[in-house]
Each structure stands twice: as structure tokens, then as C-alpha cells.
Amino acid sequence: MSKVLFVSENSFGPAKQLLSDAIDNAGVEDHDVFYLPAVEGKKKFGKGDLKLFGDQIASEVKKRRCKYVMLLGNTPLQAVTGHAGITKRRGRPVEQNGVIYLPGFSPAFAAYDDGNAEILERDVKTLKEIIDFGGIPEERELNIRYVIDRKSFEEMLRDLRGTVSFDIETTGLYPFAKGAKITTIGFGTKRAQWILPIRHYESPWSRCELDMMIEELSYVLEDCFIVTHNGKFDMLWMRQHFDVEWEIGFDTMLAHYILDENSLHGLKYLAMKLCGAVDWEIDKEEKKGAAPLLKLGKYHAHDLYYTRELRFVLARMLREDQEVKLVYEHILLPCANLFVDIEYAGVCINTKQFKEAERVLRGQYNQALKDLKQYEPTGLKDKRGKPVKFNWGSTQQLAKLLFGKKNAKEGEIQCDWGLGLPVLDKTDAGNASCSESVIKRIDHPCAGALLKFREAKQQLSFFIDGWKPYLTKKEWEGDVYWFLHPSFKLHGTVTGRLSCENPNLQQVPRDPRIRTLITAPKGWVLIDADLSQIELRIAAELAGESAMIHAFKTGIDVHWLTLLRELERSHAQRETVMSTALRLTGKNKLNYNQAIEALLKAGPDAAQDIYKEWKELRKKAKAINFGYLYGMWWKKFKLYARDNYGVSVTDQEAQASREAFFDLYSDFTDWHKRQKSYARKHGFVPSLAGRKRRLPAARSPFDTPQRREAERQSINSPVQSFANDINLMALLQLCREFPREIVRVVGTVHDAILVMVKEEYCKQVHDRLLEIMSGPELFEVFDIVLDVPIEADANIGPWGAGVSYAKWEAANSNIKQKVWKDDRRKQAA
DNA sequence: CAACACGGCGCG
């Protein structure tokens, strides 16, 4: 029987039950268990306190002769090891003077969340394993095989059958970087973990030999079921460095994501949570190839072993949730394979325009800085008395300048050279805000130049300097171009949307001088196809909102409808309404209601042709639609009207506007109630495709801000989620119907598909894509039948140039449009 | 020197 000490950072308190349950479950209670809480009543531990606490732990360990100590929380961890960071260090035992310390979450932290409690339980089990083993257990029984000669390679080929995990180690994360190398590739079977050194410094293989081996592997892998963890990453590297395309059969990261969108999806984390693994992480530099082959291989073998193990655990979990499994099988997994190709293609950049944009922006930046010069405070010194320059990019310094006062009262900013302007808004943290909305409203001549300065600075650092490290020279059909290869995360959001990074294509400004930098190479065109007003359509469908459904069925633009009903109610913009309607109808007399109806019938485009103000007004209505739909309150509407339109709206007017929205679309009220009560009852809400948004906070019996947040998410998530799934379904179908000789998708932006098309097939692909988007075949698999029509529209040419197909065709009549016939499909039929 | 939080702002 061993002696075990549990050290907590607070008095164990109400969470003690959780800990003792974990101890019972793990079977540690058979041993002598002692508890050591930290000093009662201490809220903050200073350095001295930590030392004291460390001594206290040491003497307790000595007194009780404990060999095993669990450190519950950051404070005991720090007191013993001198390092903080419990989230990184938990579950990883350390040995000191013959005593084994295992860090874990504090019971209070574990009690906060079911997931954390699970982790604590897991860690206590790890402790039990350590006790049973009598020390830190060595790594799992692995059968690591190194492929370093022809004989071992052939042995590996013979062993590759059935479920095979696949993983690679690389020198970095970006496969298109100069000098990026694959160090090892590995396969895990039931029997062994095979490590094939590639560009590792100990690798015996020449490039020629490697190419031949990869070719042989491709042949053997045809008959294997490949399991990966974030296989899109590995396959993209393999595509870029060996030009092979292996199909992912199961991806453990995506499977876990669809089962639990709220938690982390890292391999080690999952292996520890679901397979009882002990963390096998190694130093970052060693992982990037600096470690000797034996060490790197051991690490790699763990990845392979646990990826394969996780496949079985997660497949079982998926079987228990058929709705979610369908999304995984028909959307997520196919997308993982497809996005390898999408990211490999990348987006083509107009380099000439890129350089020109840089020149213009630098000019703007310098001019703005010059204009600001006269407002700069002078003679500034830092703490040591060294002179420093005022930085317009620093919100802290700017707040001092704008809002600082010589004789500041409580809560005001003390600053001798401050202008003492009134604080108009606070940041989340409670400081004086210097946001655009504030700068626009302050009474000071620097405002204009400051905003210009910020705009130029941001565009430069985001889209010019920010893109440069990712720009990759590439030959395309005989010419050389610069491409960006943004990376899409299929697991990037809690709703099912994708996120995008390095760089983020989804945040490219609509400002044409930036957006049109994205284009297509010679002989190709860029098509940008959008699902029109998709979130509103889905919300109307889910809510059964009759007025909105009717509008969609009769082809009325819903933002337009909202706007006109709002104008009708408030009688705002009366003159614009009347004169536009008179010119539209050609009549010389109309009453107000007739005018509204005439505008409604004519639509926003016709109205815009007469008065361009209608465009802005429609935009305003759009924001109102989304805001109120997703739970915005009238106070926020007031702020919105002020910031975006400089209109001051009274409380009564703001309240009336919100009421008017729910009068106009009255079925939303009940839908909101339904979503909230469903979330409260089940702790999740489903989307039409069967994704789940888990909202544990919605179950709270108390009306807390967290529950309110979860309730708003219960309304927004199914809408956002399904909009994204329609887009992905269309994307998959498009790529199934057309070969990549003529169609190359380059990215998605939530409700839009960005695709490069051979210009002579532009018409065919354009027309077909719009058809697919308005009703993808996959709807059948998911048993989805919608009442609301789905529509899509598209533009051709550089992104954001706003050229319709008709316009493009007129300008490109020299390109003879052809029809591509699907030979493969004909053969199948 | 690296990791982190914050403020601000681009997108749907």
C-alpha cells in the first residue's frame, strides 16, 4: 500500500466530492490518501507565499513518507516545480528526489465544467497507473520499425493492410515555404508503427529512391483504409512535395469536432482523454527535425498508434449519433479530401496591381502621418527620462492625449498634456475607447487624418505586408504567377462554418482596390457565386415566418421589404420615397402608400438607379434584419443608427422600430421561444443538416448572462450552420460534376464559393453552379425539403469587380463558349 | 525573448 498526497490550491471546499469520486473511480482509495489544502482564506499567492507553500508541501511529504503527490491547480504546481501553466503540464508526471508529482486541474476548476471534470478523472486514473507501475510508466508497448533499407521497406509494404494510420513530421507548418521539408512519414498498423525517414538528416534515402518508394506505397495504399488526425495537413504536404493524392478514409480530428464542437481537438489531448495516454510531447525544435531519428521516431510512433486507436473509439461514438454521423460522412470527410486540392490550387494574385496598391497606400499612410504631426504632443519622456515619440497607433497613448486631464478626478485619466475631451465610450475592459465610432464623434480636427491613418495602416499591414510572407511563385500553364495558399479549418468554428488563416481569405476588404487583387491566371476566369440572403431564408424556413416566406416566394428582396415597411411606419425619408416612386411610375400624383407599394414592386436596383441613397438605406435595413433576428435589443439599435448613419434616435423610436420588426415578421417571436426552450430542455439545438450545437449553459435554472448568451446562440447557430452546409454541399457537387482541368475551387467565404474556371466553359459552369447552389443533390441524403426557395447569384472576373455574366460575355465575345461533356458519368450511366 | 491579453477592425 502506497501513501498518496493530494495538494490543492484552495481549501477543497464544495468541489471535494468531485475529487473523492474521481479517486474512488480510479481505485486509488485502496491506498493511504492524505489531503493538503493551501492556506485558508488566501486569495492571491505572492512569491513569498509560494515558497512557504512549497516548504509546507515538502515537509508534509517527508512526514507522511508519500511517494506519490498529485498537485491540483496552478499554485501547488508552481510551488513545487517553479513553473506555472497547469493546462499544459497537467497529466505529465515529474519526479523530484524520488517523489513523483502529477499535476492536474484544481477540483474547483474541474467543478466548473463537465469537460474539465472528465480531465481530472482521467488524470487521477493516470496517477493510479503510476502507483500500480511503481513509477512513471514507460511509453506504451509500441513496435517501432524503421524503414532504412530495402528489406524493411518490403516488410512494411506487406504489413500495410486494413486500417492504417498515416502521419508525417515536418520542419514547419507551411508546405509552400522555402526550405520546408518532410522529415519522416509514418504508418501505423495493428502490428507496428513504421517510420520512413524522408529529409531527416539521418535518412539513408536519395530523392530518387524516395520517389520510387512513394510510388510503390501509392499502389499498396489503394487497398488500405487510411486514418489520419487532421489529414488535410499531411495530404497537402504529400501533394506539394511528392505530387501524390491519397484518400483520407477517417479523420479523428474531424470526427471529434462533429461530436464535441466546444472542446479542443488535438491528438495528444484526445488520446489522453479517450485512450488513457500519457503525454508524449517533445521539444518544438526536436519535433521540427532536430531530434535524432530514434527520438523523433518514438514520438512519431505515438502519433501513429493513438491516431489508429482513436479511430475505433470515435467511430463507436459516431455510431451512437446517426444524425451527426451523416454530416461527418457526407460533408466533413469529403471536404477534408477536397480542400487538399483547393488549398493546393491557391488563389492567383494580380502582382502588378498589388505593387500599385502598395504604392498608393504607403502614400496615404505618409500623408496622414504628416497631417497628424501638428497635433502630436512634444517633449515626451519614458520612465527613465529618455525622450520618446508619440505613437498614433497606440490606443493607450491616444486615450491619454484625447481624454487625459491635468487634475484628473477618480476614474479619469491623469495627463498633463491631455486635451481633456469627454469620454464617449468604454472598452470591454472599462477603459476609454478610441474606436472609430468615438473618433468620428470627438470635437477635434485630428479626427479625419487619424481615421485615414488607421485605414491605410491596417490595409498595409493586413493585406500588403501581411500577405508577402505567403506569396508563392508558381508556374501555371507556361506562365509564372504569384499565388496565396490560405488554409481552411473545417473545425474552425462552433457552428460548422469554416475558418481561414495564413492569410485569412475571408476577411479581404470589399474595397475593390484590395479585393480585385484576387484574380485568375490567363485563360481562366474567377467566378464568385453567393447564396443570396441565405441566412434570412433559413430563418424564415425554420420559424415558418409567413410574411418573409411569402416575400421570398414572390421574389421580393427582404431587406428592401423591411426597409420600406420601416419607412412606411416612421415616415422617414418621405421626400425620397415620393420622388423616387413618381419617377418610377411616370405618374405625376401618388399618395404615400401607393408610393411605398410602387417602390416595393420595383425593387432596390431600379430605385438605386434613380437615387443612389437607396443603396445605403437598404444596407441599414439589412443590419436591422440580422440584428433583431438574432436578439439585438433596441439600445444597440440606437448605437448602430448613431455610428453608421449619424442619426440620433430616441428611446421610443428605437423601441418602436424593434416592435415593428416583430409585428412585420410576427412568427419569429414564437420561434425564438421554441429555440430557447429546446436548448434549455436538451442542452443542444440541431440544424436542418443534423449538426448539433451543444449549449450546456442553456440548461441553467438561473437567468444568468451565460444562459442569455446560450439562448441567443440557440437561435443563431442552426441558421448559420445550415447556410454553411448548403454552401459545402454545393461545393462538393460542383467538384464531382466537373473535372479540375476546367474547374478549380480556390476558397469559400461562408455563403459564397470562389472558383477558377477555364474561360471557354464560363457560361456552362456559371449556370450549373447557380443551379446546384439553389438545391444541391445532398438534400436528398439528409431528407431536406424546403418551403423557401434558395437562390444564388454570381459575378465573373477579378473578385469584387461586380461584373455579371451578361456583362462579362458582352466584353468577351471573342471567347467562344463550349460545353464540356462528362465522359465518366456517361460511362457510369 | 516568448507568450498573452487587449483594442481595434476586416469579413459573412
Place this chain on the structure above:
DNA sequence: AAAGCGCGCCGTGTTG
């Protein structure tokens, strides 16, 4: 009483 949702990236400034 108080209430849009979902992202990523940059510069600044603090902390260890």
C-alpha cells in the same frame, strides 16, 4: 436587469 452571431490578424503593452 439586460440582451445580435461567427471568425483571424495586427500593433501595443505587460509579464515571466
